[in-house]
Amino acid sequence: MILQQFFNAISLGSMYALIAIGYTMVYGVLRLINFAHGDIMMVGAFFAFIFFSLSSNFFLAVLLAIVAASVVGALTYKVAYKPLLDKNAPKISLLITAIGVSFFLENLFNMIFGGTPQAFNYPPFFDQTIEISHAIITYSSIVTIVITIFVLCIVLWFLNRTKYGMAIKAIAFDIDTVKLMGINVDFLIVLVFVIGSMLASLGGIFYAISYPSIDPLMGVLVGLKAFAAAVLGGIGSVLGAAIGGFILGFSEVFIVAFFPDLAGYKDAIAFVFLIFILLFRPTGIMGIDFEKQRF
Amino acid sequence: MIALEHITKQFGGVVAINDLNFHVKKGEIFGLIGPNGAGKTTAFNIISGNYTPTSGRVLFKQQDITNKKPNEIVKLGIARTFQNIRLFDSMSVLDNVLVGFDSRFKYNLFEAILRLRRFFTQEEMFTKQARYLLEILKLDTHQFDNAKSLSYGNQRKVEIARALATNPQLLLLDEPAAGMNITESEELADILHFIRRKFNLTIILIEHDMKFVQKVCDRVLVLDYGKVIFEGSPQDMLQDEEVIRAYLGDFVK
Amino acid sequence: MSKYFIRLALISAAVMILLYISMQYLDSYTVMILENLGIFIILAVSYNLINGVTGQFSLEPNGFVAIGAYVTALLLLDKNAKLDQFMLSDPSDFILAIHSSFVPALLISGIVASLVAFMLAFAVFRVRGDYLAIVTLGFGFIIRIFAVNQSEYTNGSMGLSGISNEANLMWIGVFVLISITVVLNIVYSKFGRAMKAIRDDEDAAEAIGVDVFKIKTYAFMTSAFFEGVGGGLMASLLTTISPEQFSFMLTFELLIIIVLGGLGSISGSILGTIIVIAGMEWLRFLDEPNFFSDTAHPGLRMVVFSVILILIMLFARKGILGNKELWDIVKVKK
Numbered sequence A: 001m002i003l004q005q006f007f008n009a010i011s012l013g014s015m016y017a018l019i020a021i022g023y024t025m026v027y028g029v030l031r032l033i034n035f036a037h038g039d040i041m042m043v044g045a046f047f048a049f050i051f052f053s054l055s056s057n058f059f060l061a062v063l064l065a066i067v068a069a070s071v072v073g074a075l076t077y078k079v080a081y082k083p084l085l086d087k088n089a090p091k092i093s094l095l096i097t098a099i100g101v102s103f104f105l106e107n108l109f110n111m112i113f114g115g116t117p118q119a120f121n122y123p124p125f126f127d128q129t130i131e132i133s134h135a136i137i138t139y140s141s142i143v144t145i146v147i148t149i150f151v152l153c154i155v156l157w158f159l160n161r162t163k164y165g166m167a168i169k170a171i172a173f174d175i176d177t178v179k180l181m182g183i184n185v186d187f188l189i190v191l192v193f194v195i196g197s198m199l200a201s202l203g204g205i206f207y208a209i210s211y212p213s214i215d216p217l218m219g220v221l222v223g224l225k226a227f228a229a230a231v232l233g234g235i236g237s238v239l240g241a242a243i244g245g246f247i248l249g250f251s252e253v254f255i256v257a258f259f260p261d262l263a264g265y266k267d268a269i270a271f272v273f274l275i276f277i278l279l280f281r282p283t284g285i286m287g288i289d290f291e292k293q294r295f
Numbered sequence B: 001m002i003a004l005e006h007i008t009k010q011f012g013g014v015v016a017i018n019d020l021n022f023h024v025k026k027g028e029i030f031g032l033i034g035p036n037g038a039g040k041t042t043a044f045n046i047i048s049g050n051y052t053p054t055s056g057r058v059l060f061k062q063q064d065i066t067n068k069k070p071n072e073i074v075k076l077g078i079a080r081t082f083q084n085i086r087l088f089d090s091m092s093v094l095d096n097v098l099v100g101f102d103s104r105f106k107y108n109l110f111e112a113i114l115r116l117r118r119f120f121t122q123e124e125m126f127t128k129q130a131r132y133l134l135e136i137l138k139l140d141t142h143q144f145d146n147a148k149s150l151s152y153g154n155q156r157k158v159e160i161a162r163a164l165a166t167n168p169q170l171l172l173l174d175e176p177a178a179g180m181n182i183t184e185s186e187e188l189a190d191i192l193h194f195i196r197r198k199f200n201l202t203i204i205l206i207e208h209d210m211k212f213v214q215k216v217c218d219r220v221l222v223l224d225y226g227k228v229i230f231e232g233s234p235q236d237m238l239q240d241e242e243v244i245r246a247y248l249g250d251f252v253k
Numbered sequence C: 001m002s003k004y005f006i007r008l009a010l011i012s013a014a015v016m017i018l019l020y021i022s023m024q025y026l027d028s029y030t031v032m033i034l035e036n037l038g039i040f041i042i043l044a045v046s047y048n049l050i051n052g053v054t055g056q057f058s059l060e061p062n063g064f065v066a067i068g069a070y071v072t073a074l075l076l077l078d079k080n081a082k083l084d085q086f087m088l089s090d091p092s093d094f095i096l097a098i099h100s101s102f103v104p105a106l107l108i109s110g111i112v113a114s115l116v117a118f119m120l121a122f123a124v125f126r127v128r129g130d131y132l133a134i135v136t137l138g139f140g141f142i143i144r145i146f147a148v149n150q151s152e153y154t155n156g157s158m159g160l161s162g163i164s165n166e167a168n169l170m171w172i173g174v175f176v177l178i179s180i181t182v183v184l185n186i187v188y189s190k191f192g193r194a195m196k197a198i199r200d201d202e203d204a205a206e207a208i209g210v211d212v213f214k215i216k217t218y219a220f221m222t223s224a225f226f227e228g229v230g231g232g233l234m235a236s237l238l239t240t241i242s243p244e245q246f247s248f249m250l251t252f253e254l255l256i257i258i259v260l261g262g263l264g265s266i267s268g269s270i271l272g273t274i275i276v277i278a279g280m281e282w283l284r285f286l287d288e289p290n291f292f293s294d295t296a297h298p299g300l301r302m303v304v305f306s307v308i309l310i311l312i313m314l315f316a317r318k319g320i321l322g323n324k325e326l327w328d329i330v331k332v333k334k
């Protein structure tokens, strides 16, 4: 029983972690809460849905969906955020635009696909189970966990060991100096949006498989929770976002397991975390303080 | 009046200030000099509470203020201006100065909402005082102009008026004459002498213009790479070898 | 001083007379639109205080409007009505005990909302960054979760109905006047100057002695107060409420209103409300079957609205009035 919940918790945490990373990376480079990020997850799931209905090769559909969603993510930056950054617009304009983009994506998909949840089809493979000491574990949660950990390692390797990754970290620390060094900052930011969107759409597809339905507003609440996870881990830190995601996943699963009365409040847990972390340790678990450079 | 004791400030690996000690007597105009990046502005940020030092402490009138918040430090009587002018862009010159009076206004939110008598009397009183400050700084003709529409030199003076509005005993001026022409900076020197007398001020100022420093400062301290390399009168400073080397070195670079 | 009060009295009297005449002579559909407009003006003007004047991006209105609506509804419904309505579980003793008349109910709604705002502010404003936006966005969901789950207090997803309809055009007019007067009195005082200073340059404001936390909290609590009152008016106007009514959509409409009118401009918010409410009505045709297709497009209107919001941000960031007021502009032209 505990083992069963344990697996549920990691696979839920994996989804939060995947989405939280995009929030944290965009926040790192632009100091922007990208409200549209949760919707990219929804977009990814919908693309997978569409491509799978067209091609019947699930793996291919997922790959195409991830590519398509990251194009959408990059476009949101190019079309909506970049012009404002170029004009040196105040922060509040960026935030409002982010809300606008989020609402746009939600309503566009709502208009095309309707507001009612659609059944999400996937190969029966994911429904197969194995039994490990009385816990019945679906292949889908195993796939979620394995792929998430694999992807996480790649992202961390990329950020810490490659030229581009280190340049991205440098932007997060001091964008002006990086610009002066003649590095193409714009390209790096696009890269951040692409990576974030790829992870989010992967998270969205895992989410769709485990529920298994999708709707245009599915990204709102999950996005909000993932953001709370990012703050919990220490916004700006990729490892922190992943840890925050797993903590949130575990908390939701185990709080509901031990206190079934609280099931209705499951979605409020992330919010409580967010408030507490702001009250007691605003820099999060990884303790990154972004407010150093003000004068 | 104010004393810095063993102040060190690091940013990551960069040591911006290294074991800085100095004190300033009441009524002095004290110059903080040094090449770019020497750590002068950082010293101001530490005094004004915007940064906490890595180690060391700041004493203001014998009281330890090292860990106080900026707005508490203002209330204790230390006001500052900024090197990169930071006026409130959307507001008029007069309103900018009135924000400086903020903590001295004595009406609360309900008195403002209900427009009780004290609201009107206080507004009238402080508006009058703000106008007086603008007059001293020769800005009275600009009071209704938008702050950012003023010339660079005038914007610096608005910052000084705004700082004076907080009723300070110690005034920190970060490059007050930067961007001024010769007549403007000479006028500013006179104004500084005048306000020192008028408001019983102690002033610390950062400045690169040596003529200006000679004209206004009683005593100067020269920083280089976060270290003190000279302390004394502005006349002696120009003869000091290490100071010359620091500045020439800056030149050669 | 006396000049100020005379002017206030004259304007108020004129507005009330106008509203009285409207109520007598206009048809009920137009009156309904005016009532709706009035409530949105209250909400927009107070929302602008935190977002526009103080520059703290917040997504709170739907949460506080919901609080206000529920508080007013529960205060106005009498004991028997509550016993009749509560289906999912019996109403708690506390809920049965509370009851008040209309105006006190509205004021209590405002106070409850601003107390909740105080608690949120305490978490959010002590740290730098844009956490207010995300916390208030989350808060909107939390309120809904509570409204659905706490059925002994809220009757859960069934909502409440039969709330006495006392919010007529006159009452709404009174609260429109009060909210505008209060917000303007704050804006034109040391508090308003400090709020604008924080918006323009928070560090500089702090460095010259503005208590940033306190000022932001005041702005947020004032906004919340009138959003609570507005919610109460809404409950009494509609006579039925349910958790689904207070979705993020409401906040989004208000955001467009204040952005269009000009962030930081009170008169701009009033103008923005009129334009957006009228536009909403007019754009209804978009959702209907049209030339291009014969099926209905629920949601096209919202797509259009979000595109409008993004376009304003990209090309006309200052909105209609920028952060100026109508009367500033008239003065300059003189």
Ligand SMILES: Nc1ncnc2c1ncn2[C@@H]1O[C@H](COP(=O)(O)OP(=O)(O)OP(=O)(O)O)[C@@H](O)[C@H]1O
Binding pocket: A292, A293, A294, A295, B011, B014, B015, B016, B034, B035, B036, B037, B038, B039, B040, B041, B042, B043, B083
């Ligand atoms: N917030 C910060 N983060 C990192 N490094 C900083 C920060 N502020 C200052 N520094 C570094 O500390 C050193 C001292 O800077 P400071 O601004 O105090 O110099 P300064 O003497 O005022 O120079 P200038 O004459 O150019 O104004 C510089 O190397 C600067 O890069």
Ligand SMILES: [Mg+2]
Binding pocket: B040, B041, B042, B083
């Ligand atoms: Mg400096």
